[in-house]
Amino acid sequence: MHPSITSLLLIALSTSTIITMSSYHWMFAWAGLEINMLSMLPLISKEHHPRAVEATMKYFMTQAAASAMLIFASTINAWQTAQWDISLLTPSTPMMMLTLAITMKLGLAPFHFWLPEVSLGTTNSVMLIITTWQKLAPLAIIILLHNSLNHHLLTSLGLLSMVVGGWGGMNQLQIRKIMAYSSIAHMGWVVMILPKAPDLSLLYLMLYIMLNLTMFLIIISTALTKLTSLFSTQNKSFPMMILMALTLLSMGGLPPMTGFLPKWLILQELIYQHQTQMATLASLSTLLSLFFYLRLVFNAFLTTPPNTSNVTKNWRNQTNHHILLPQMMILSLMLLIITPLVISLF
Amino acid sequence: MTYAIFLFGLCFVFGLLLVASNPSPYYGVLGLLMASAVGGGFLVGVGSSFLSVILFLIYSGGMLVVFAYSVALAADFYPEAWGSRSVAVNLVVFLSLLVFVGSGFSWGLSKKGVGEETVDFGGISLIRGDFGGVAILYDFGCSVLVVSGWVLLVALFVVLELTRGQSRGSLRAV
Amino acid sequence: MPTILFNLGLAFMTSMMGLSLQRSHLISALLCLEGMMLTLFLMLTTWATEQQSSLLFSALMMLLTLSACGAGTGLSLLVTTTRTHGSSNMNNLNLLQC
Numbered sequence: 001m002h003p004s005i006t007s008l009l010l011i012a013l014s015t016s017t018i019i020t021m022s023s024y025h026w027m028f029a030w031a032g033l034e035i036n037m038l039s040m041l042p043l044i045s046k047e048h049h050p051r052a053v054e055a056t057m058k059y060f061m062t063q064a065a066a067s068a069m070l071i072f073a074s075t076i077n078a079w080q081t082a083q084w085d086i087s088l089l090t091p092s093t094p095m096m097m098l099t100l101a102i103t104m105k106l107g108l109a110p111f112h113f114w115l116p117e118v119s120l121g122t123t124n125s126v127m128l129i130i131t132t133w134q135k136l137a138p139l140a141i142i143i144l145l146h147n148s149l150n151h152h153l154l155t156s157l158g159l160l161s162m163v164v165g166g167w168g169g170m171n172q173l174q175i176r177k178i179m180a181y182s183s184i185a186h187m188g189w190v191v192m193i194l195p196k197a198p199d200l201s202l203l204y205l206m207l208y209i210m211l212n213l214t215m216f217l218i219i220i221s222t223a224l225t226k227l228t229s230l231f232s233t234q235n236k237s238f239p240m241m242i243l244m245a246l247t248l249l250s251m252g253g254l255p256p257m258t259g260f261l262p263k264w265l266i267l268q269e270l271i272y273q274h275q276t277q278m279a280t281l282a283s284l285s286t287l288l289s290l291f292f293y294l295r296l297v298f299n300a301f302l303t304t305p306p307n308t309s310n311v312t313k314n315w316r317n318q319t320n321h322h323i324l325l326p327q328m329m330i331l332s333l334m335l336l337i338i339t340p341l342v343i344s345l346f
Numbered sequence: 347m348t349y350a351i352f353l354f355g356l357c358f359v360f361g362l363l364l365v366a367s368n369p370s371p372y373y374g375v376l377g378l379l380m381a382s383a384v385g386g387g388f389l390v391g392v393g394s395s396f397l398s399v400i401l402f403l404i405y406s407g408g409m410l411v412v413f414a415y416s417v418a419l420a421a422d423f424y425p426e427a428w429g430s431r432s433v434a435v436n437l438v439v440f441l442s443l444l445v446f447v448g449s450g451f452s453w454g455l456s457k458k459g460v461g462e463e464t465v466d467f468g469g470i471s472l473i474r475g476d477f478g479g480v481a482i483l484y485d486f487g488c489s490v491l492v493v494s495g496w497v498l499l500v501a502l503f504v505v506l507e508l509t510r511g512q513s514r515g516s517l518r519a520v
Numbered sequence: 521m522p523t524i525l526f527n528l529g530l531a532f533m534t535s536m537m538g539l540s541l542q543r544s545h546l547i548s549a550l551l552c553l554e555g556m557m558l559t560l561f562l563m564l565t566t567w568a569t570e571q572q573s574s575l576l577f578s579a580l581m582m583l584l585t586l587s588a589c590g591a592g593t594g595l596s597l598l599v600t601t602t603r604t605h606g607s608s609n610m611n612n613l614n615l616l617q618c
Binding site for chain 2: 523524527528530531533534535537538539541542543544545547548551552554555558559561562565566568569570572573574575576577578579580581582584585586588589591592593595596597598599600602608
């Protein structure tokens with residue numbers, strides 16, 4: 001792809017998210033989502049091999065159907081209440097449909113099937129965009145609307161996608177697919193806490209984007225694709241593998257690392273609001289995710305060189321480190337110490 | 347006029363049903379053409395004739411020509427019309443689903459009775475609302491104009507970029 | 521008015537079902553998507569006419585533009601899929617299934 005076309009598409013991608021976030025009128029929000037989808041398509045099919053084209057097709061179908069459903073729900077809402085502003089909505093029947101459309105865009109549980117497949121067809125950097133930047137526009141809408149959406153629906157979809165994300169990633173061998181399922185599970189956390197404490201869901205989203213960015217920067221710089229390629233990656237850079245293991249544990253939410261912070265606050269908030277069953281379910285379903293993170297960790301650096309491995313050694317020893325990686329690594333490992341600041345902010 | 351609109355609406359649903367019941371693409375295009383024509387009539391009945399002209403021109407003039415080309419690309423050896431078994435089964439299943447969904451939908455939505463009058467914009471000699479509304483696009487609705495132009499530009503590059511990869515991964519050149 | 525809304529809602533539901541249950545041709549799915557956008561255009565036009573509000577019609581032009589862009593992109597994806605997969609049948613898109 002020519003660099004000028006890439007930059008045009010990236011500009012369209014970023015401006016469309018900003019259009020969606022800053023719009024009061026449904027039509028503009030929808031237009032932003034549509035431009036977002038359109039400019040994402042050539043990036044996904046950049047390599048033009050059959051898998052990439054298929055991933056593009058699947059992305060296009062789900063996103064186009066979801067945005068059509070979104071504008072349909074808002075049209076019915078306008079017919080009923082004569083109101084086009086996003087912020088002035090009242091809870092009603094079409095809001096349920098709108099919730100489903102937005103969860104389809106986000107890749108939450110009953111509509112999550114496109115995300116792992118698209119993740120397998122694209123490159124690592126495009127998958128990074130899909131799992132971070134593309135979540136922002138639908139989440140902006142859903143956060144603007146969180147008072148008028150159906151709370152039970154949001155909570156149950158969130159819980160379901162936490163369980164499904166954990167369960168689906170259990171038996172996967174492709175790293176991008178594992179990251180896609182981990183994205184489903186984390187989005188489940190974001191959406192589950194949204195009706196109760198939107199600040200916490202924003203915090204979770206922020207920290208998830210940070211952790212995901214770190215993880216994908218490691219994946220991009222070591223060119224990881226499969227679980228078996230992890231065996232030979234420690235020859236490239238052993239410290240980076242250790243740090244990747246720590247980042248994965250942080251994503252799983254283990255205490256001295258950053259990933260513990262949002263989960264801790266969310267569980268505390270749930271218990272304050274006497275939702276102990278939900279807190280139990282949430283923390284139990286994190287164990288499922290933790291299992292496949294731990295399997296990555298095991299393959300990354302617990303199979304040390306004296307053991308024989310059945311995998312051919314990777315002959316391309318050079319890694320291209322990203323300049324952002326050290327900072328992101330520090331942020332994604334050591335941010336738990338800002339917990340008092342976060343508590344005082346919210 | 348109410349009955350005409352109601353008839354047009356029924357024909358519209360029927361046209362979309364013909365598209366949705368999964369026949370061969372030739373017949374699907376026929377159903378969509380019928381739906382767009384009937385939709386134009388529907389809009390005339392509702393009162394905005396200018397938009398009905400725009401709709402009909404865009405759908406039959408622009409899109410369906412392109413669709414005909416693509417349908418020729420994706421041609422079937424044995425095309426299935428609505429008479430063939432799978433499509434007929436689809437039609438019946440969709441009709442029954444429609445009755446089911448529609449009853450729930452109407453229960454959820456229409457609190458009022460069925461059949462009320464439609465609203466008409468002013469006469470021919472007045473400034474009509476739909477003319478004026480489209481003209482507003484070029485005046486103080488310029489943000490909409492800018493966004494639409496930007497979308498068209500982006501879509502041009504998207505289409506060019508998507509159909510470009512002739513050199514890689516092609517099984518046959520179309 | 522509830523009758524018209526009911527009618528158009530049924531049309532949208534039909535197209536949505538056709539899109540989600542479509543199994544043979546990619547272009548039939550794209551046709552269903554077009555049907556959805558057509559229904560949305562009818563709904564919004566009827567509502568704007570009923571509200572006697574001219575301002576909404578310019579938003580409708582944006583709806584038409586964006587649906588044309590979406591249709592064009594879908595067709596180019598159809599061409600690309602025909603190139604890479606040899607045909608445009610839906611059941612050929614099975615390289616990535618989990």
